[in-house]
Amino acid sequence: MGKPIKIRAKVKGDISEVKALMPHDMESGLRRDAETNELIPAHYITELVAEHNGEIVMTAYWGPAVSRNPYVSFSFTGGVAGDTIKIHWEDNQGDSSTTEAVLK
Amino acid sequence: MHRRDFLWLLSCAGSAGLLTGCMRGTVRGDPYEASPFGNVRLLHFTDCHAQLLPIYFREPNVNIGIAGAAGRPPHLVGRHLLEYIGAATGSSDAHAFTYLDFAAAAEQFGKVGGFAHLKTLIDSQRDEAGKGNSLLLDGGDTWQGSATALWTRGRDMVYACNLLGVDIMTGHWEFTYRDDEVLQNIERFDGEFIAQNVRVTEDALFDGVAAYDEDSGHAFKPYTIREVGGRRVAVIGQAFPYTPIANPRRFIPDWTFGIRDDDMQELVDRVRENEKVDAVIVLSHNGMDVDVKMASRVNGIDAILGGHTHDGVPHPLIIENAGGKTLVTNAGSNGKFLAVLDLDIGNGKVNDYRYRLLPVFANLLPADSAMQAYIDDVRRPYLDKLQEPLAVAESLLYRRGNFNGTFDQVICDALREVRGADISLSPGFRWGTSVLPGDTITMERVMDQTAMTYPETYVRDMSGAEIKTILESVADNLFHTDPYLQQGGDMVRVGGLNFSCDPTASMDYRIADLTLDDGRTLDAGKKYKVAGWATTGAESPGEPVWEVLAEYLRAKKTIRVDKLNTPVLKNVAGNAGLADYSGALE
Amino acid sequence: MKVHRRLVLKGMLALSAIAAWPRLLLAARPDSAFSASDADKAIADLFGQTPLDSEQVKMKIPDIAENGAVVPVTVSTDLENVESISIVVVNNPTPLAAVFLLTPRSIPSVSVRIKMGQTSQVRALVNAGGNLYSTSKDVKVTIGGCGG
Numbered sequence: 038m039g040k041p042i043k044i045r046a047k048v049k050g051d052i053s054e055v056k057a058l059m060p061h062d063m064e065s066g067l068r069r070d071a072e073t074n075e076l077i078p079a080h081y082i083t084e085l086v087a088e089h090n091g092e093i094v095m096t097a098y099w100g101p102a103v104s105r106n107p108y109v110s111f112s113f114t115g116g117v118a119g120d121t122i123k124i125h126w127e128d129n130q131g132d133s134s135t136t137e138a139v140l141k
Numbered sequence: 142m143h144r145r146d147f148l149w150l151l152s153c154a155g156s157a158g159l160l161t162g163c164m165r166g167t168v169r170g171d172p173y174e175a176s177p178f179g180n181v182r183l184l185h186f187t188d189c190h191a192q193l194l195p196i197y198f199r200e201p202n203v204n205i206g207i208a209g210a211a212g213r214p215p216h217l218v219g220r221h222l223l224e225y226i227g228a229a230t231g232s233s234d235a236h237a238f239t240y241l242d243f244a245a246a247a248e249q250f251g252k253v254g255g256f257a258h259l260k261t262l263i264d265s266q267r268d269e270a271g272k273g274n275s276l277l278l279d280g281g282d283t284w285q286g287s288a289t290a291l292w293t294r295g296r297d298m299v300y301a302c303n304l305l306g307v308d309i310m311t312g313h314w315e316f317t318y319r320d321d322e323v324l325q326n327i328e329r330f331d332g333e334f335i336a337q338n339v340r341v342t343e344d345a346l347f348d349g350v351a352a353y354d355e356d357s358g359h360a361f362k363p364y365t366i367r368e369v370g371g372r373r374v375a376v377i378g379q380a381f382p383y384t385p386i387a388n389p390r391r392f393i394p395d396w397t398f399g400i401r402d403d404d405m406q407e408l409v410d411r412v413r414e415n416e417k418v419d420a421v422i423v424l425s426h427n428g429m430d431v432d433v434k435m436a437s438r439v440n441g442i443d444a445i446l447g448g449h450t451h452d453g454v455p456h457p458l459i460i461e462n463a464g465g466k467t468l469v470t471n472a473g474s475n476g477k478f479l480a481v482l483d484l485d486i487g488n489g490k491v492n493d494y495r496y497r498l499l500p501v502f503a504n505l506l507p508a509d510s511a512m513q514a515y516i517d518d519v520r521r522p523y524l525d526k527l528q529e530p531l532a533v534a535e536s537l538l539y540r541r542g543n544f545n546g547t548f549d550q551v552i553c554d555a556l557r558e559v560r561g562a563d564i565s566l567s568p569g570f571r572w573g574t575s576v577l578p579g580d581t582i583t584m585e586r587v588m589d590q591t592a593m594t595y596p597e598t599y600v601r602d603m604s605g606a607e608i609k610t611i612l613e614s615v616a617d618n619l620f621h622t623d624p625y626l627q628q629g630g631d632m633v634r635v636g637g638l639n640f641s642c643d644p645t646a647s648m649d650y651r652i653a654d655l656t657l658d659d660g661r662t663l664d665a666g667k668k669y670k671v672a673g674w675a676t677t678g679a680e681s682p683g684e685p686v687w688e689v690l691a692e693y694l695r696a697k698k699t700i701r702v703d704k705l706n707t708p709v710l711k712n713v714a715g716n717a718g719l720a721d722y723s724g725a726l727e
Numbered sequence: 728m729k730v731h732r733r734l735v736l737k738g739m740l741a742l743s744a745i746a747a748w749p750r751l752l753l754a755a756r757p758d759s760a761f762s763a764s765d766a767d768k769a770i771a772d773l774f775g776q777t778p779l780d781s782e783q784v785k786m787k788i789p790d791i792a793e794n795g796a797v798v799p800v801t802v803s804t805d806l807e808n809v810e811s812i813s814i815v816v817v818n819n820p821t822p823l824a825a826v827f828l829l830t831p832r833s834i835p836s837v838s839v840r841i842k843m844g845q846t847s848q849v850r851a852l853v854n855a856g857g858n859l860y861s862t863s864k865d866v867k868v869t870i871g872g873c874g875g
Contacts, residue, residue, distance in 0.1 A: 052834060063842075065842070067820060083756055084756055089832075092832075093830065094830055094832055094833060095827060095828065095829060095830070095833060095837075096827070096828040097825060097826065097827045097828070097837075097839075098756040098757065098761070098825070098826040098828075099824070099825050099826075100761040100821055100823055100824055100825065101821070101842075102816055102819050102821070102823075102824035102825075102841050102842045102843075103824060103825055103839060103840070103841060103842070104796060104797045104798070104840040104841060104842050105796065105797075107839065107840065108799075108838070108839065108840050109837065109838065109839050110837065110838040111827070111833065111834070111836070111837045111838075112833070112834035112836060113830070113832045113833050113834060114832050114834065115832050
């Protein structure tokens with residue numbers, strides 16, 4: 038299981054802004070271990086889905102060039118305070134994480 | 142020397158008057174007095190680098206401008222600059238603005254700056270403007286540069302600025318203290334600390350780190366509105382955009398910087414729309430060439446009062462942009478100058494302005510007694526340490542200049558000798574005072590060159606290729622044709638190493654002909670023992686550089702600089718930012 | 728007259744968007760584009776077309792990276808019918824960094840942080856109304872110099 042996602046979602050007028058931070062190593066597969074000099078296997082989030090009250094509002098596909106502990110922000114219309122925001126990711130090693138937050 | 146004697150000296154020196162050409166309506170006799178003008182007076186000093194007492198500061202003879210910056214201020218040195226300001230050789234202006242005949246002129250005109258003298262000048266300028274009609278702006282690099290600032294973690298300067306009456310400041314070297322110390326000093330500061338271009342990182346915001354505005358992420362208040370002379374003036378802060386690159390990020394991990402000129406434009410538009418202001422001023426630590434470019438891209442700023450690059454530029458540059466014109470200034474360093482921008486503003490616009498960059502000649506301005514008492518108090522616990530005599534200078538010692546300075550050569554020589562290295566590297570800082578020939582080099586003067594929070598030295602093996610990469614990288618930060626890609630420092634100083642530099646070339650093609658002092662060619666694949674200090678990454682293991690330098694000076698007793706490791710320069714002969722160069726020109 | 732023309736244009740855009748939709752509605756991660764070692768190939772693989780430079784695509788990214796491992800970038804646009812926003816770092820070993828698929832409810836603006844191994848051009852691509860638009864900027868990755 039991946040670590041929980043930190044989510045801050047705020048609605049201002051008709052626009053809901055979501056900011057999310059995902060603790061994840063995002064190993065590119067190109068780095069070497071400082072001690073053993075062995076390549077560290079690639080381990081990175083490949084897919085991210087964001088839902089508002091069960092409806093997908095954004096999907097992201099990522100490569101290993103997204104920074105460690107990825108941060109993403111995006112906005113959509115039609116949300117109101119109290120609605121549910123759900124973010125789910127999957128990585129190349131089969132790990133995943135899902136976190137829900139309330140739109141404020 | 143009494144003030145009257147000094148005025149006499151000024152007339153004897155053949156000067157046509159202080160600040161010839163940029164000071165109209167001067168009452169002859171007092172060079173600081175001016176006829177009334179406008180309704181708002183902005184006083185600006187910058188980059189004082191914590192010099193509480195009067196000092197000597199030699200302006201550069203190498204300050205090369207590349208591409209669009211060639212041949213215009215601040216890239217004019219020596220006679221080119223004299224011609225530009227219309228000052229006579231040997232005049233007080235010539236001494237204030239140029240390096241010409243520095244040692245002799247310094248003997249003649251005395252020291253410059255000092256907060257007690259600056260205080261007297263500021264008070265008289267504010268009195269002249271009338272109560273409530275002026276603002277005092279500090280462009281930053283105020284809390285660092287002296288031993289006492291380091292030892293009090295910038296506090297001595299915060300209280301000195303409170304006594305001086307600073308209304309608003311922004312920063313750069315302020316951020317070389319730990320973030321919690323920065324915030325504590327801002328608490329102690331009676332004025333406002335502003336910066337539109339410093340944000341709390343997203344990670345830190347998630348962790349609950351405090352921000353001025355959590356939604357925008359501004360770490361500090363971005364701008365302030367002040368009522369001055371019955372008018373509304375907006376002042377926007379622009380901290381040094383590359384602080385976490387040029388200085389250690391580890392002290393301020395939660396803050397992120399950048400030029401952010403798109404954010405600047407949005408802010409200027411918003412301020413103009415919502416705040417009913419008569420003028421928009423940017424208090425900037427971008428560096429002059431960056432300010433010039435920003436002024437060409439952002440509309441609606443009336444004046445950018447700039448610092449960082451330590452350029453004593455007597456007249457503002459007037460930069461055109463899609464929205465009109467923007468004045469760009471740079472007000473020198475080390476407390477040597479006070480800029481006075483008089484504005485005639487109203488109905489949302491600037492009708493007229495007058496700018497003067499006043500040299501702060503300590504002999505001409507009696508010390509303010511309250512400020513002097515404060516300075517004496519602050520220094521008292523440290524006096525023995527500060528006044529320790531280490532050696533006597535036989536040569537003029539200075540730092541400022543694109544390439545090596547004599548004081549940096551001494552640092553490089555000390556690093557090589559004390560740490561037993563083939564090659565030494567010393568950063569191209571622009572702060573650091575000058576020592577006249579015959580004067581004693583005290584610990585205080587050593588600290589003027591070295592007092593900072595990451596002074597640790599290192600000795601490590603580097604390949605010839607790595608050394609070249611460092612030189613190329615720093616040269617690119619100095620000579621890139623796009624000012625937004627410059628960082629405003631000077632070239633890294635080297636000891637034991639010689640090279641050629643073509644400032645007009647591109648990255649990886651500027652540096653060539655690397656040889657050791659004994660004439661051997663630097664081998665790209667071979668390892669050399671390199672000593673240096675001030676690493677911005679992890680903390681280095683060695684003793685602070687001032688200890689190395691002090692040990693070297695005590696042993697030498699007298700210091701003469703006969704050989705400067707300064708590069709052979711290519712393709713810049715005739716550049717107005719280059720004169721009396723001690724190396725070869727090709 | 729003007730109103731009519733606008734309506735017609737809007738209708739045409741909607742048509743072309745529908746025509747292009749199947750290609751853009753990625754049902755799965757475009758793995759081959761992510762593994763391409765050449766930026767142009769990755770873009771061709773992903774979109775089947777070359778982008779047009781557009782001032783309507785806006786990218787906020789530093790001129791000099793504070794840290795090449797964490798370079799914040801925001802891509803936004805005032806184009807309509809935006810289907811996706813993508814970010815490409817030309818000099819990275821695999822240049823395609825991220826693809827964001829938007830929906831009709833999306834505000835076309837996304838922020839993310841990317842890694843840059845060296846100084847590189849960074850391209851932002853916006854797929855809107857079936858057409859591909861882009862903007863680019865050079866971002867310097869440096870060991871840092873010395874402060875003034």
